[in-house]
Amino acid sequence: MKKLTGLERILTTVKHQEPDVVPHFDSVAPNVREAILPGSSYEDFVEYMDIDAITVSDRRQTWSYKDLGTSKSGRPLKQCQWGATIQFTGPDTGIPMEPAIKSEKELDSYVPPDPDLSWRYEPLKRLVKRFKGQRAIIAGCTDPFAVARENLYGDVEYFAAMIKRPDIVDRINEIAVNYQLRYVKNSLEAGADIIFVNGDWAMTKGPMVSREFTKRFLAPHFQRIAELTHSYGKICFKHTDGNIWPIYDIIIDAGADGIHPIDPMAGMDIGEAKAKFGDKVCLLGNVSCAFVLVTGSVEEVRQEVKEVIRKAGKGGGLICMSSNSIHSGVKPENYVEMVKAIHDYGKYPISI
Amino acid sequence: MTVLSEINRGLIEGNEDVVVELVEKALNNNIPAKGILDKGIIPGLRQVGDLFEKGEYFLPELIVSGEAATKALELLQPILEKSGTISKGKFAIGTVQGDVHNIGKNIVIMMLKGSGWEVADLGVDVSPEGFCSAVAKGDFQILGLSSLLTMSMPSTVRTIDALEAAGLRSKVKIMVGGAPTTKQWADKIGADGWAKEAPDAVNTAEALIREV
Secondary structure, eight states, rough: OOOOOOEEEEEEETTTOOOSSSSOOOBBOOHHHHHSSTTTHHHHHHHTTTTEEEEOOIIISSSSSSEEEEETOOOOOETTSEEEEEEEEEEEEEEEESSSOHHHHHHHHHOOTTTGGGGGGGHHHHHHHHHTTTSSEEEEEEEEEIIIIIEEEEHHHHHHHHHHHHOOOOHHHHHHHHHHHHHHHHHHHHHHHHEEEEOOOOOOOSSSSSSHIIIIIIHHHHHHHHHHHHHHHHOOOOOOOOTTTTTHHHHTTTSSSEEEEEOOGGTOOOOHHHHHHTSSSEEEEETTTTTTHHSSOHHHHHHHHHHHHHHHOOOEEEEEEEEEOBBBTOOOHHHHHHHHHHHHHHHSOOOO | OHHHHHHHHHHHOHHHHHHHHHHHHHHHHHOOOOHIIIIHHHHHHHHHHHHHHTTTOOOOHHHHHHHHHHHHHHHHHHHHHHHOOOSOOOOEEEEEEEOOOOHHHHHHHHHHHTTEEEEEEEEEEOHHHHHHHHHSSSOOSSEEEEOSSSSGGHHHHHHHEEEEEEEEOOEEEEEETTOOOHHHHHHTOOEEEEESSHHHHHHHHHHHHHHH
């Protein structure tokens, strides 16, 4: 088979057809990139490693932040565009400490950020200019459930309101989804090939909320994003950590074209996922970034990549990735080996 | 149905108003505060924990039940203190350095408070020195170290080492927990207890306090 471009490779596998080789992309921490290709930009790095897709992170590259000084522990504190206070432990690791909305009165007078500001789409447009048609261009989109829960209303308050004040949850979700629909539309019109919806629906143990609540509060908003994406003829992936066995059908019915990362730490076996729903969606995962990529040897990394491809590669429908991201604790040499192993073992027809 | 079993049921249903009303009714009927706690609230919370463990309850149900128990405890606490009934124990908890995840820790706090523990929230991204200072200053029996990231698990080890180095290790029982942790890991790093999920934290704390 002729050598496909990264974009063609991903489009082929999403259609459950076999491309030339199993595709790969990942979010790679700056320190790992720097160790592999010192002084390079993210774009140069993607080219150097021959990664099939390149991503814009909405949180990092399209949201605005205001400095609020430092926390008690000396970490940077920022106010995100939604109004939440975020504490950072690293350049890419920020967790909302205080939500934007603390009462119904504040909800009544809440003014959401403007998704149409042109600067938000500059990073995406730069990627489109350089990579269009060659590598898949992915616009990351934080799940409205995550924006609403983490940034707008706070975890505990949001979960409690699902039972006590579902009307408030609906209003907050609507704020989040209206922004994200506009952001997705603008991103697709700017040239994104894929919308990658980030935000967990599950924990290691199982789903965060019941199937009933998943259908009532989570899925409809993701579905609107997936439908909008499909109306442009583009692809929508859904990320959620955790054990999704009890709700994977809801994610698929809502319109996901692929599910990431088939979390091995939560007992998700990619072979089992392939058997149960691998014919309906593309599987994105699941080389462990909790264990093998952090503490394993390069040989162990190769073995795990081989296993993932052996279990889930046949017939297409697999993008081999880490089980979350190539975070700052991943050994750079292990990531290099992972990509090499994908290119070695992932050649179609799979013969392992 | 007795008022205590009604409290029990109110907690399982996560109905805060009903639980508060029933606790007031029980106090008016001269049921001792300790009896309300031990026979009404704690068994109710335990059943909520069991339902969570079985996958029948999820975070919203766990949280509203925890909130209802916390409200009930606010009514009972002054009476328990007046009657000289001491709390189940003193528990300090924080998320370890490099990790700012809050929710697991906050649910553990809610469940512990609802079960009659005094709990000090040390916050998130707490340095080993921060934990040492809290242990040195407070008279806690149990220290909870929460980590939600694989990356922050080494901070748990550094915290235990710092407590050893400061001569404070024997002052507290150490309990660890969080999504990436395991019982084997907890044993390996020298923790005294491990909680798989938030509701387990109450059972583990109760087992540990018996050893103090």
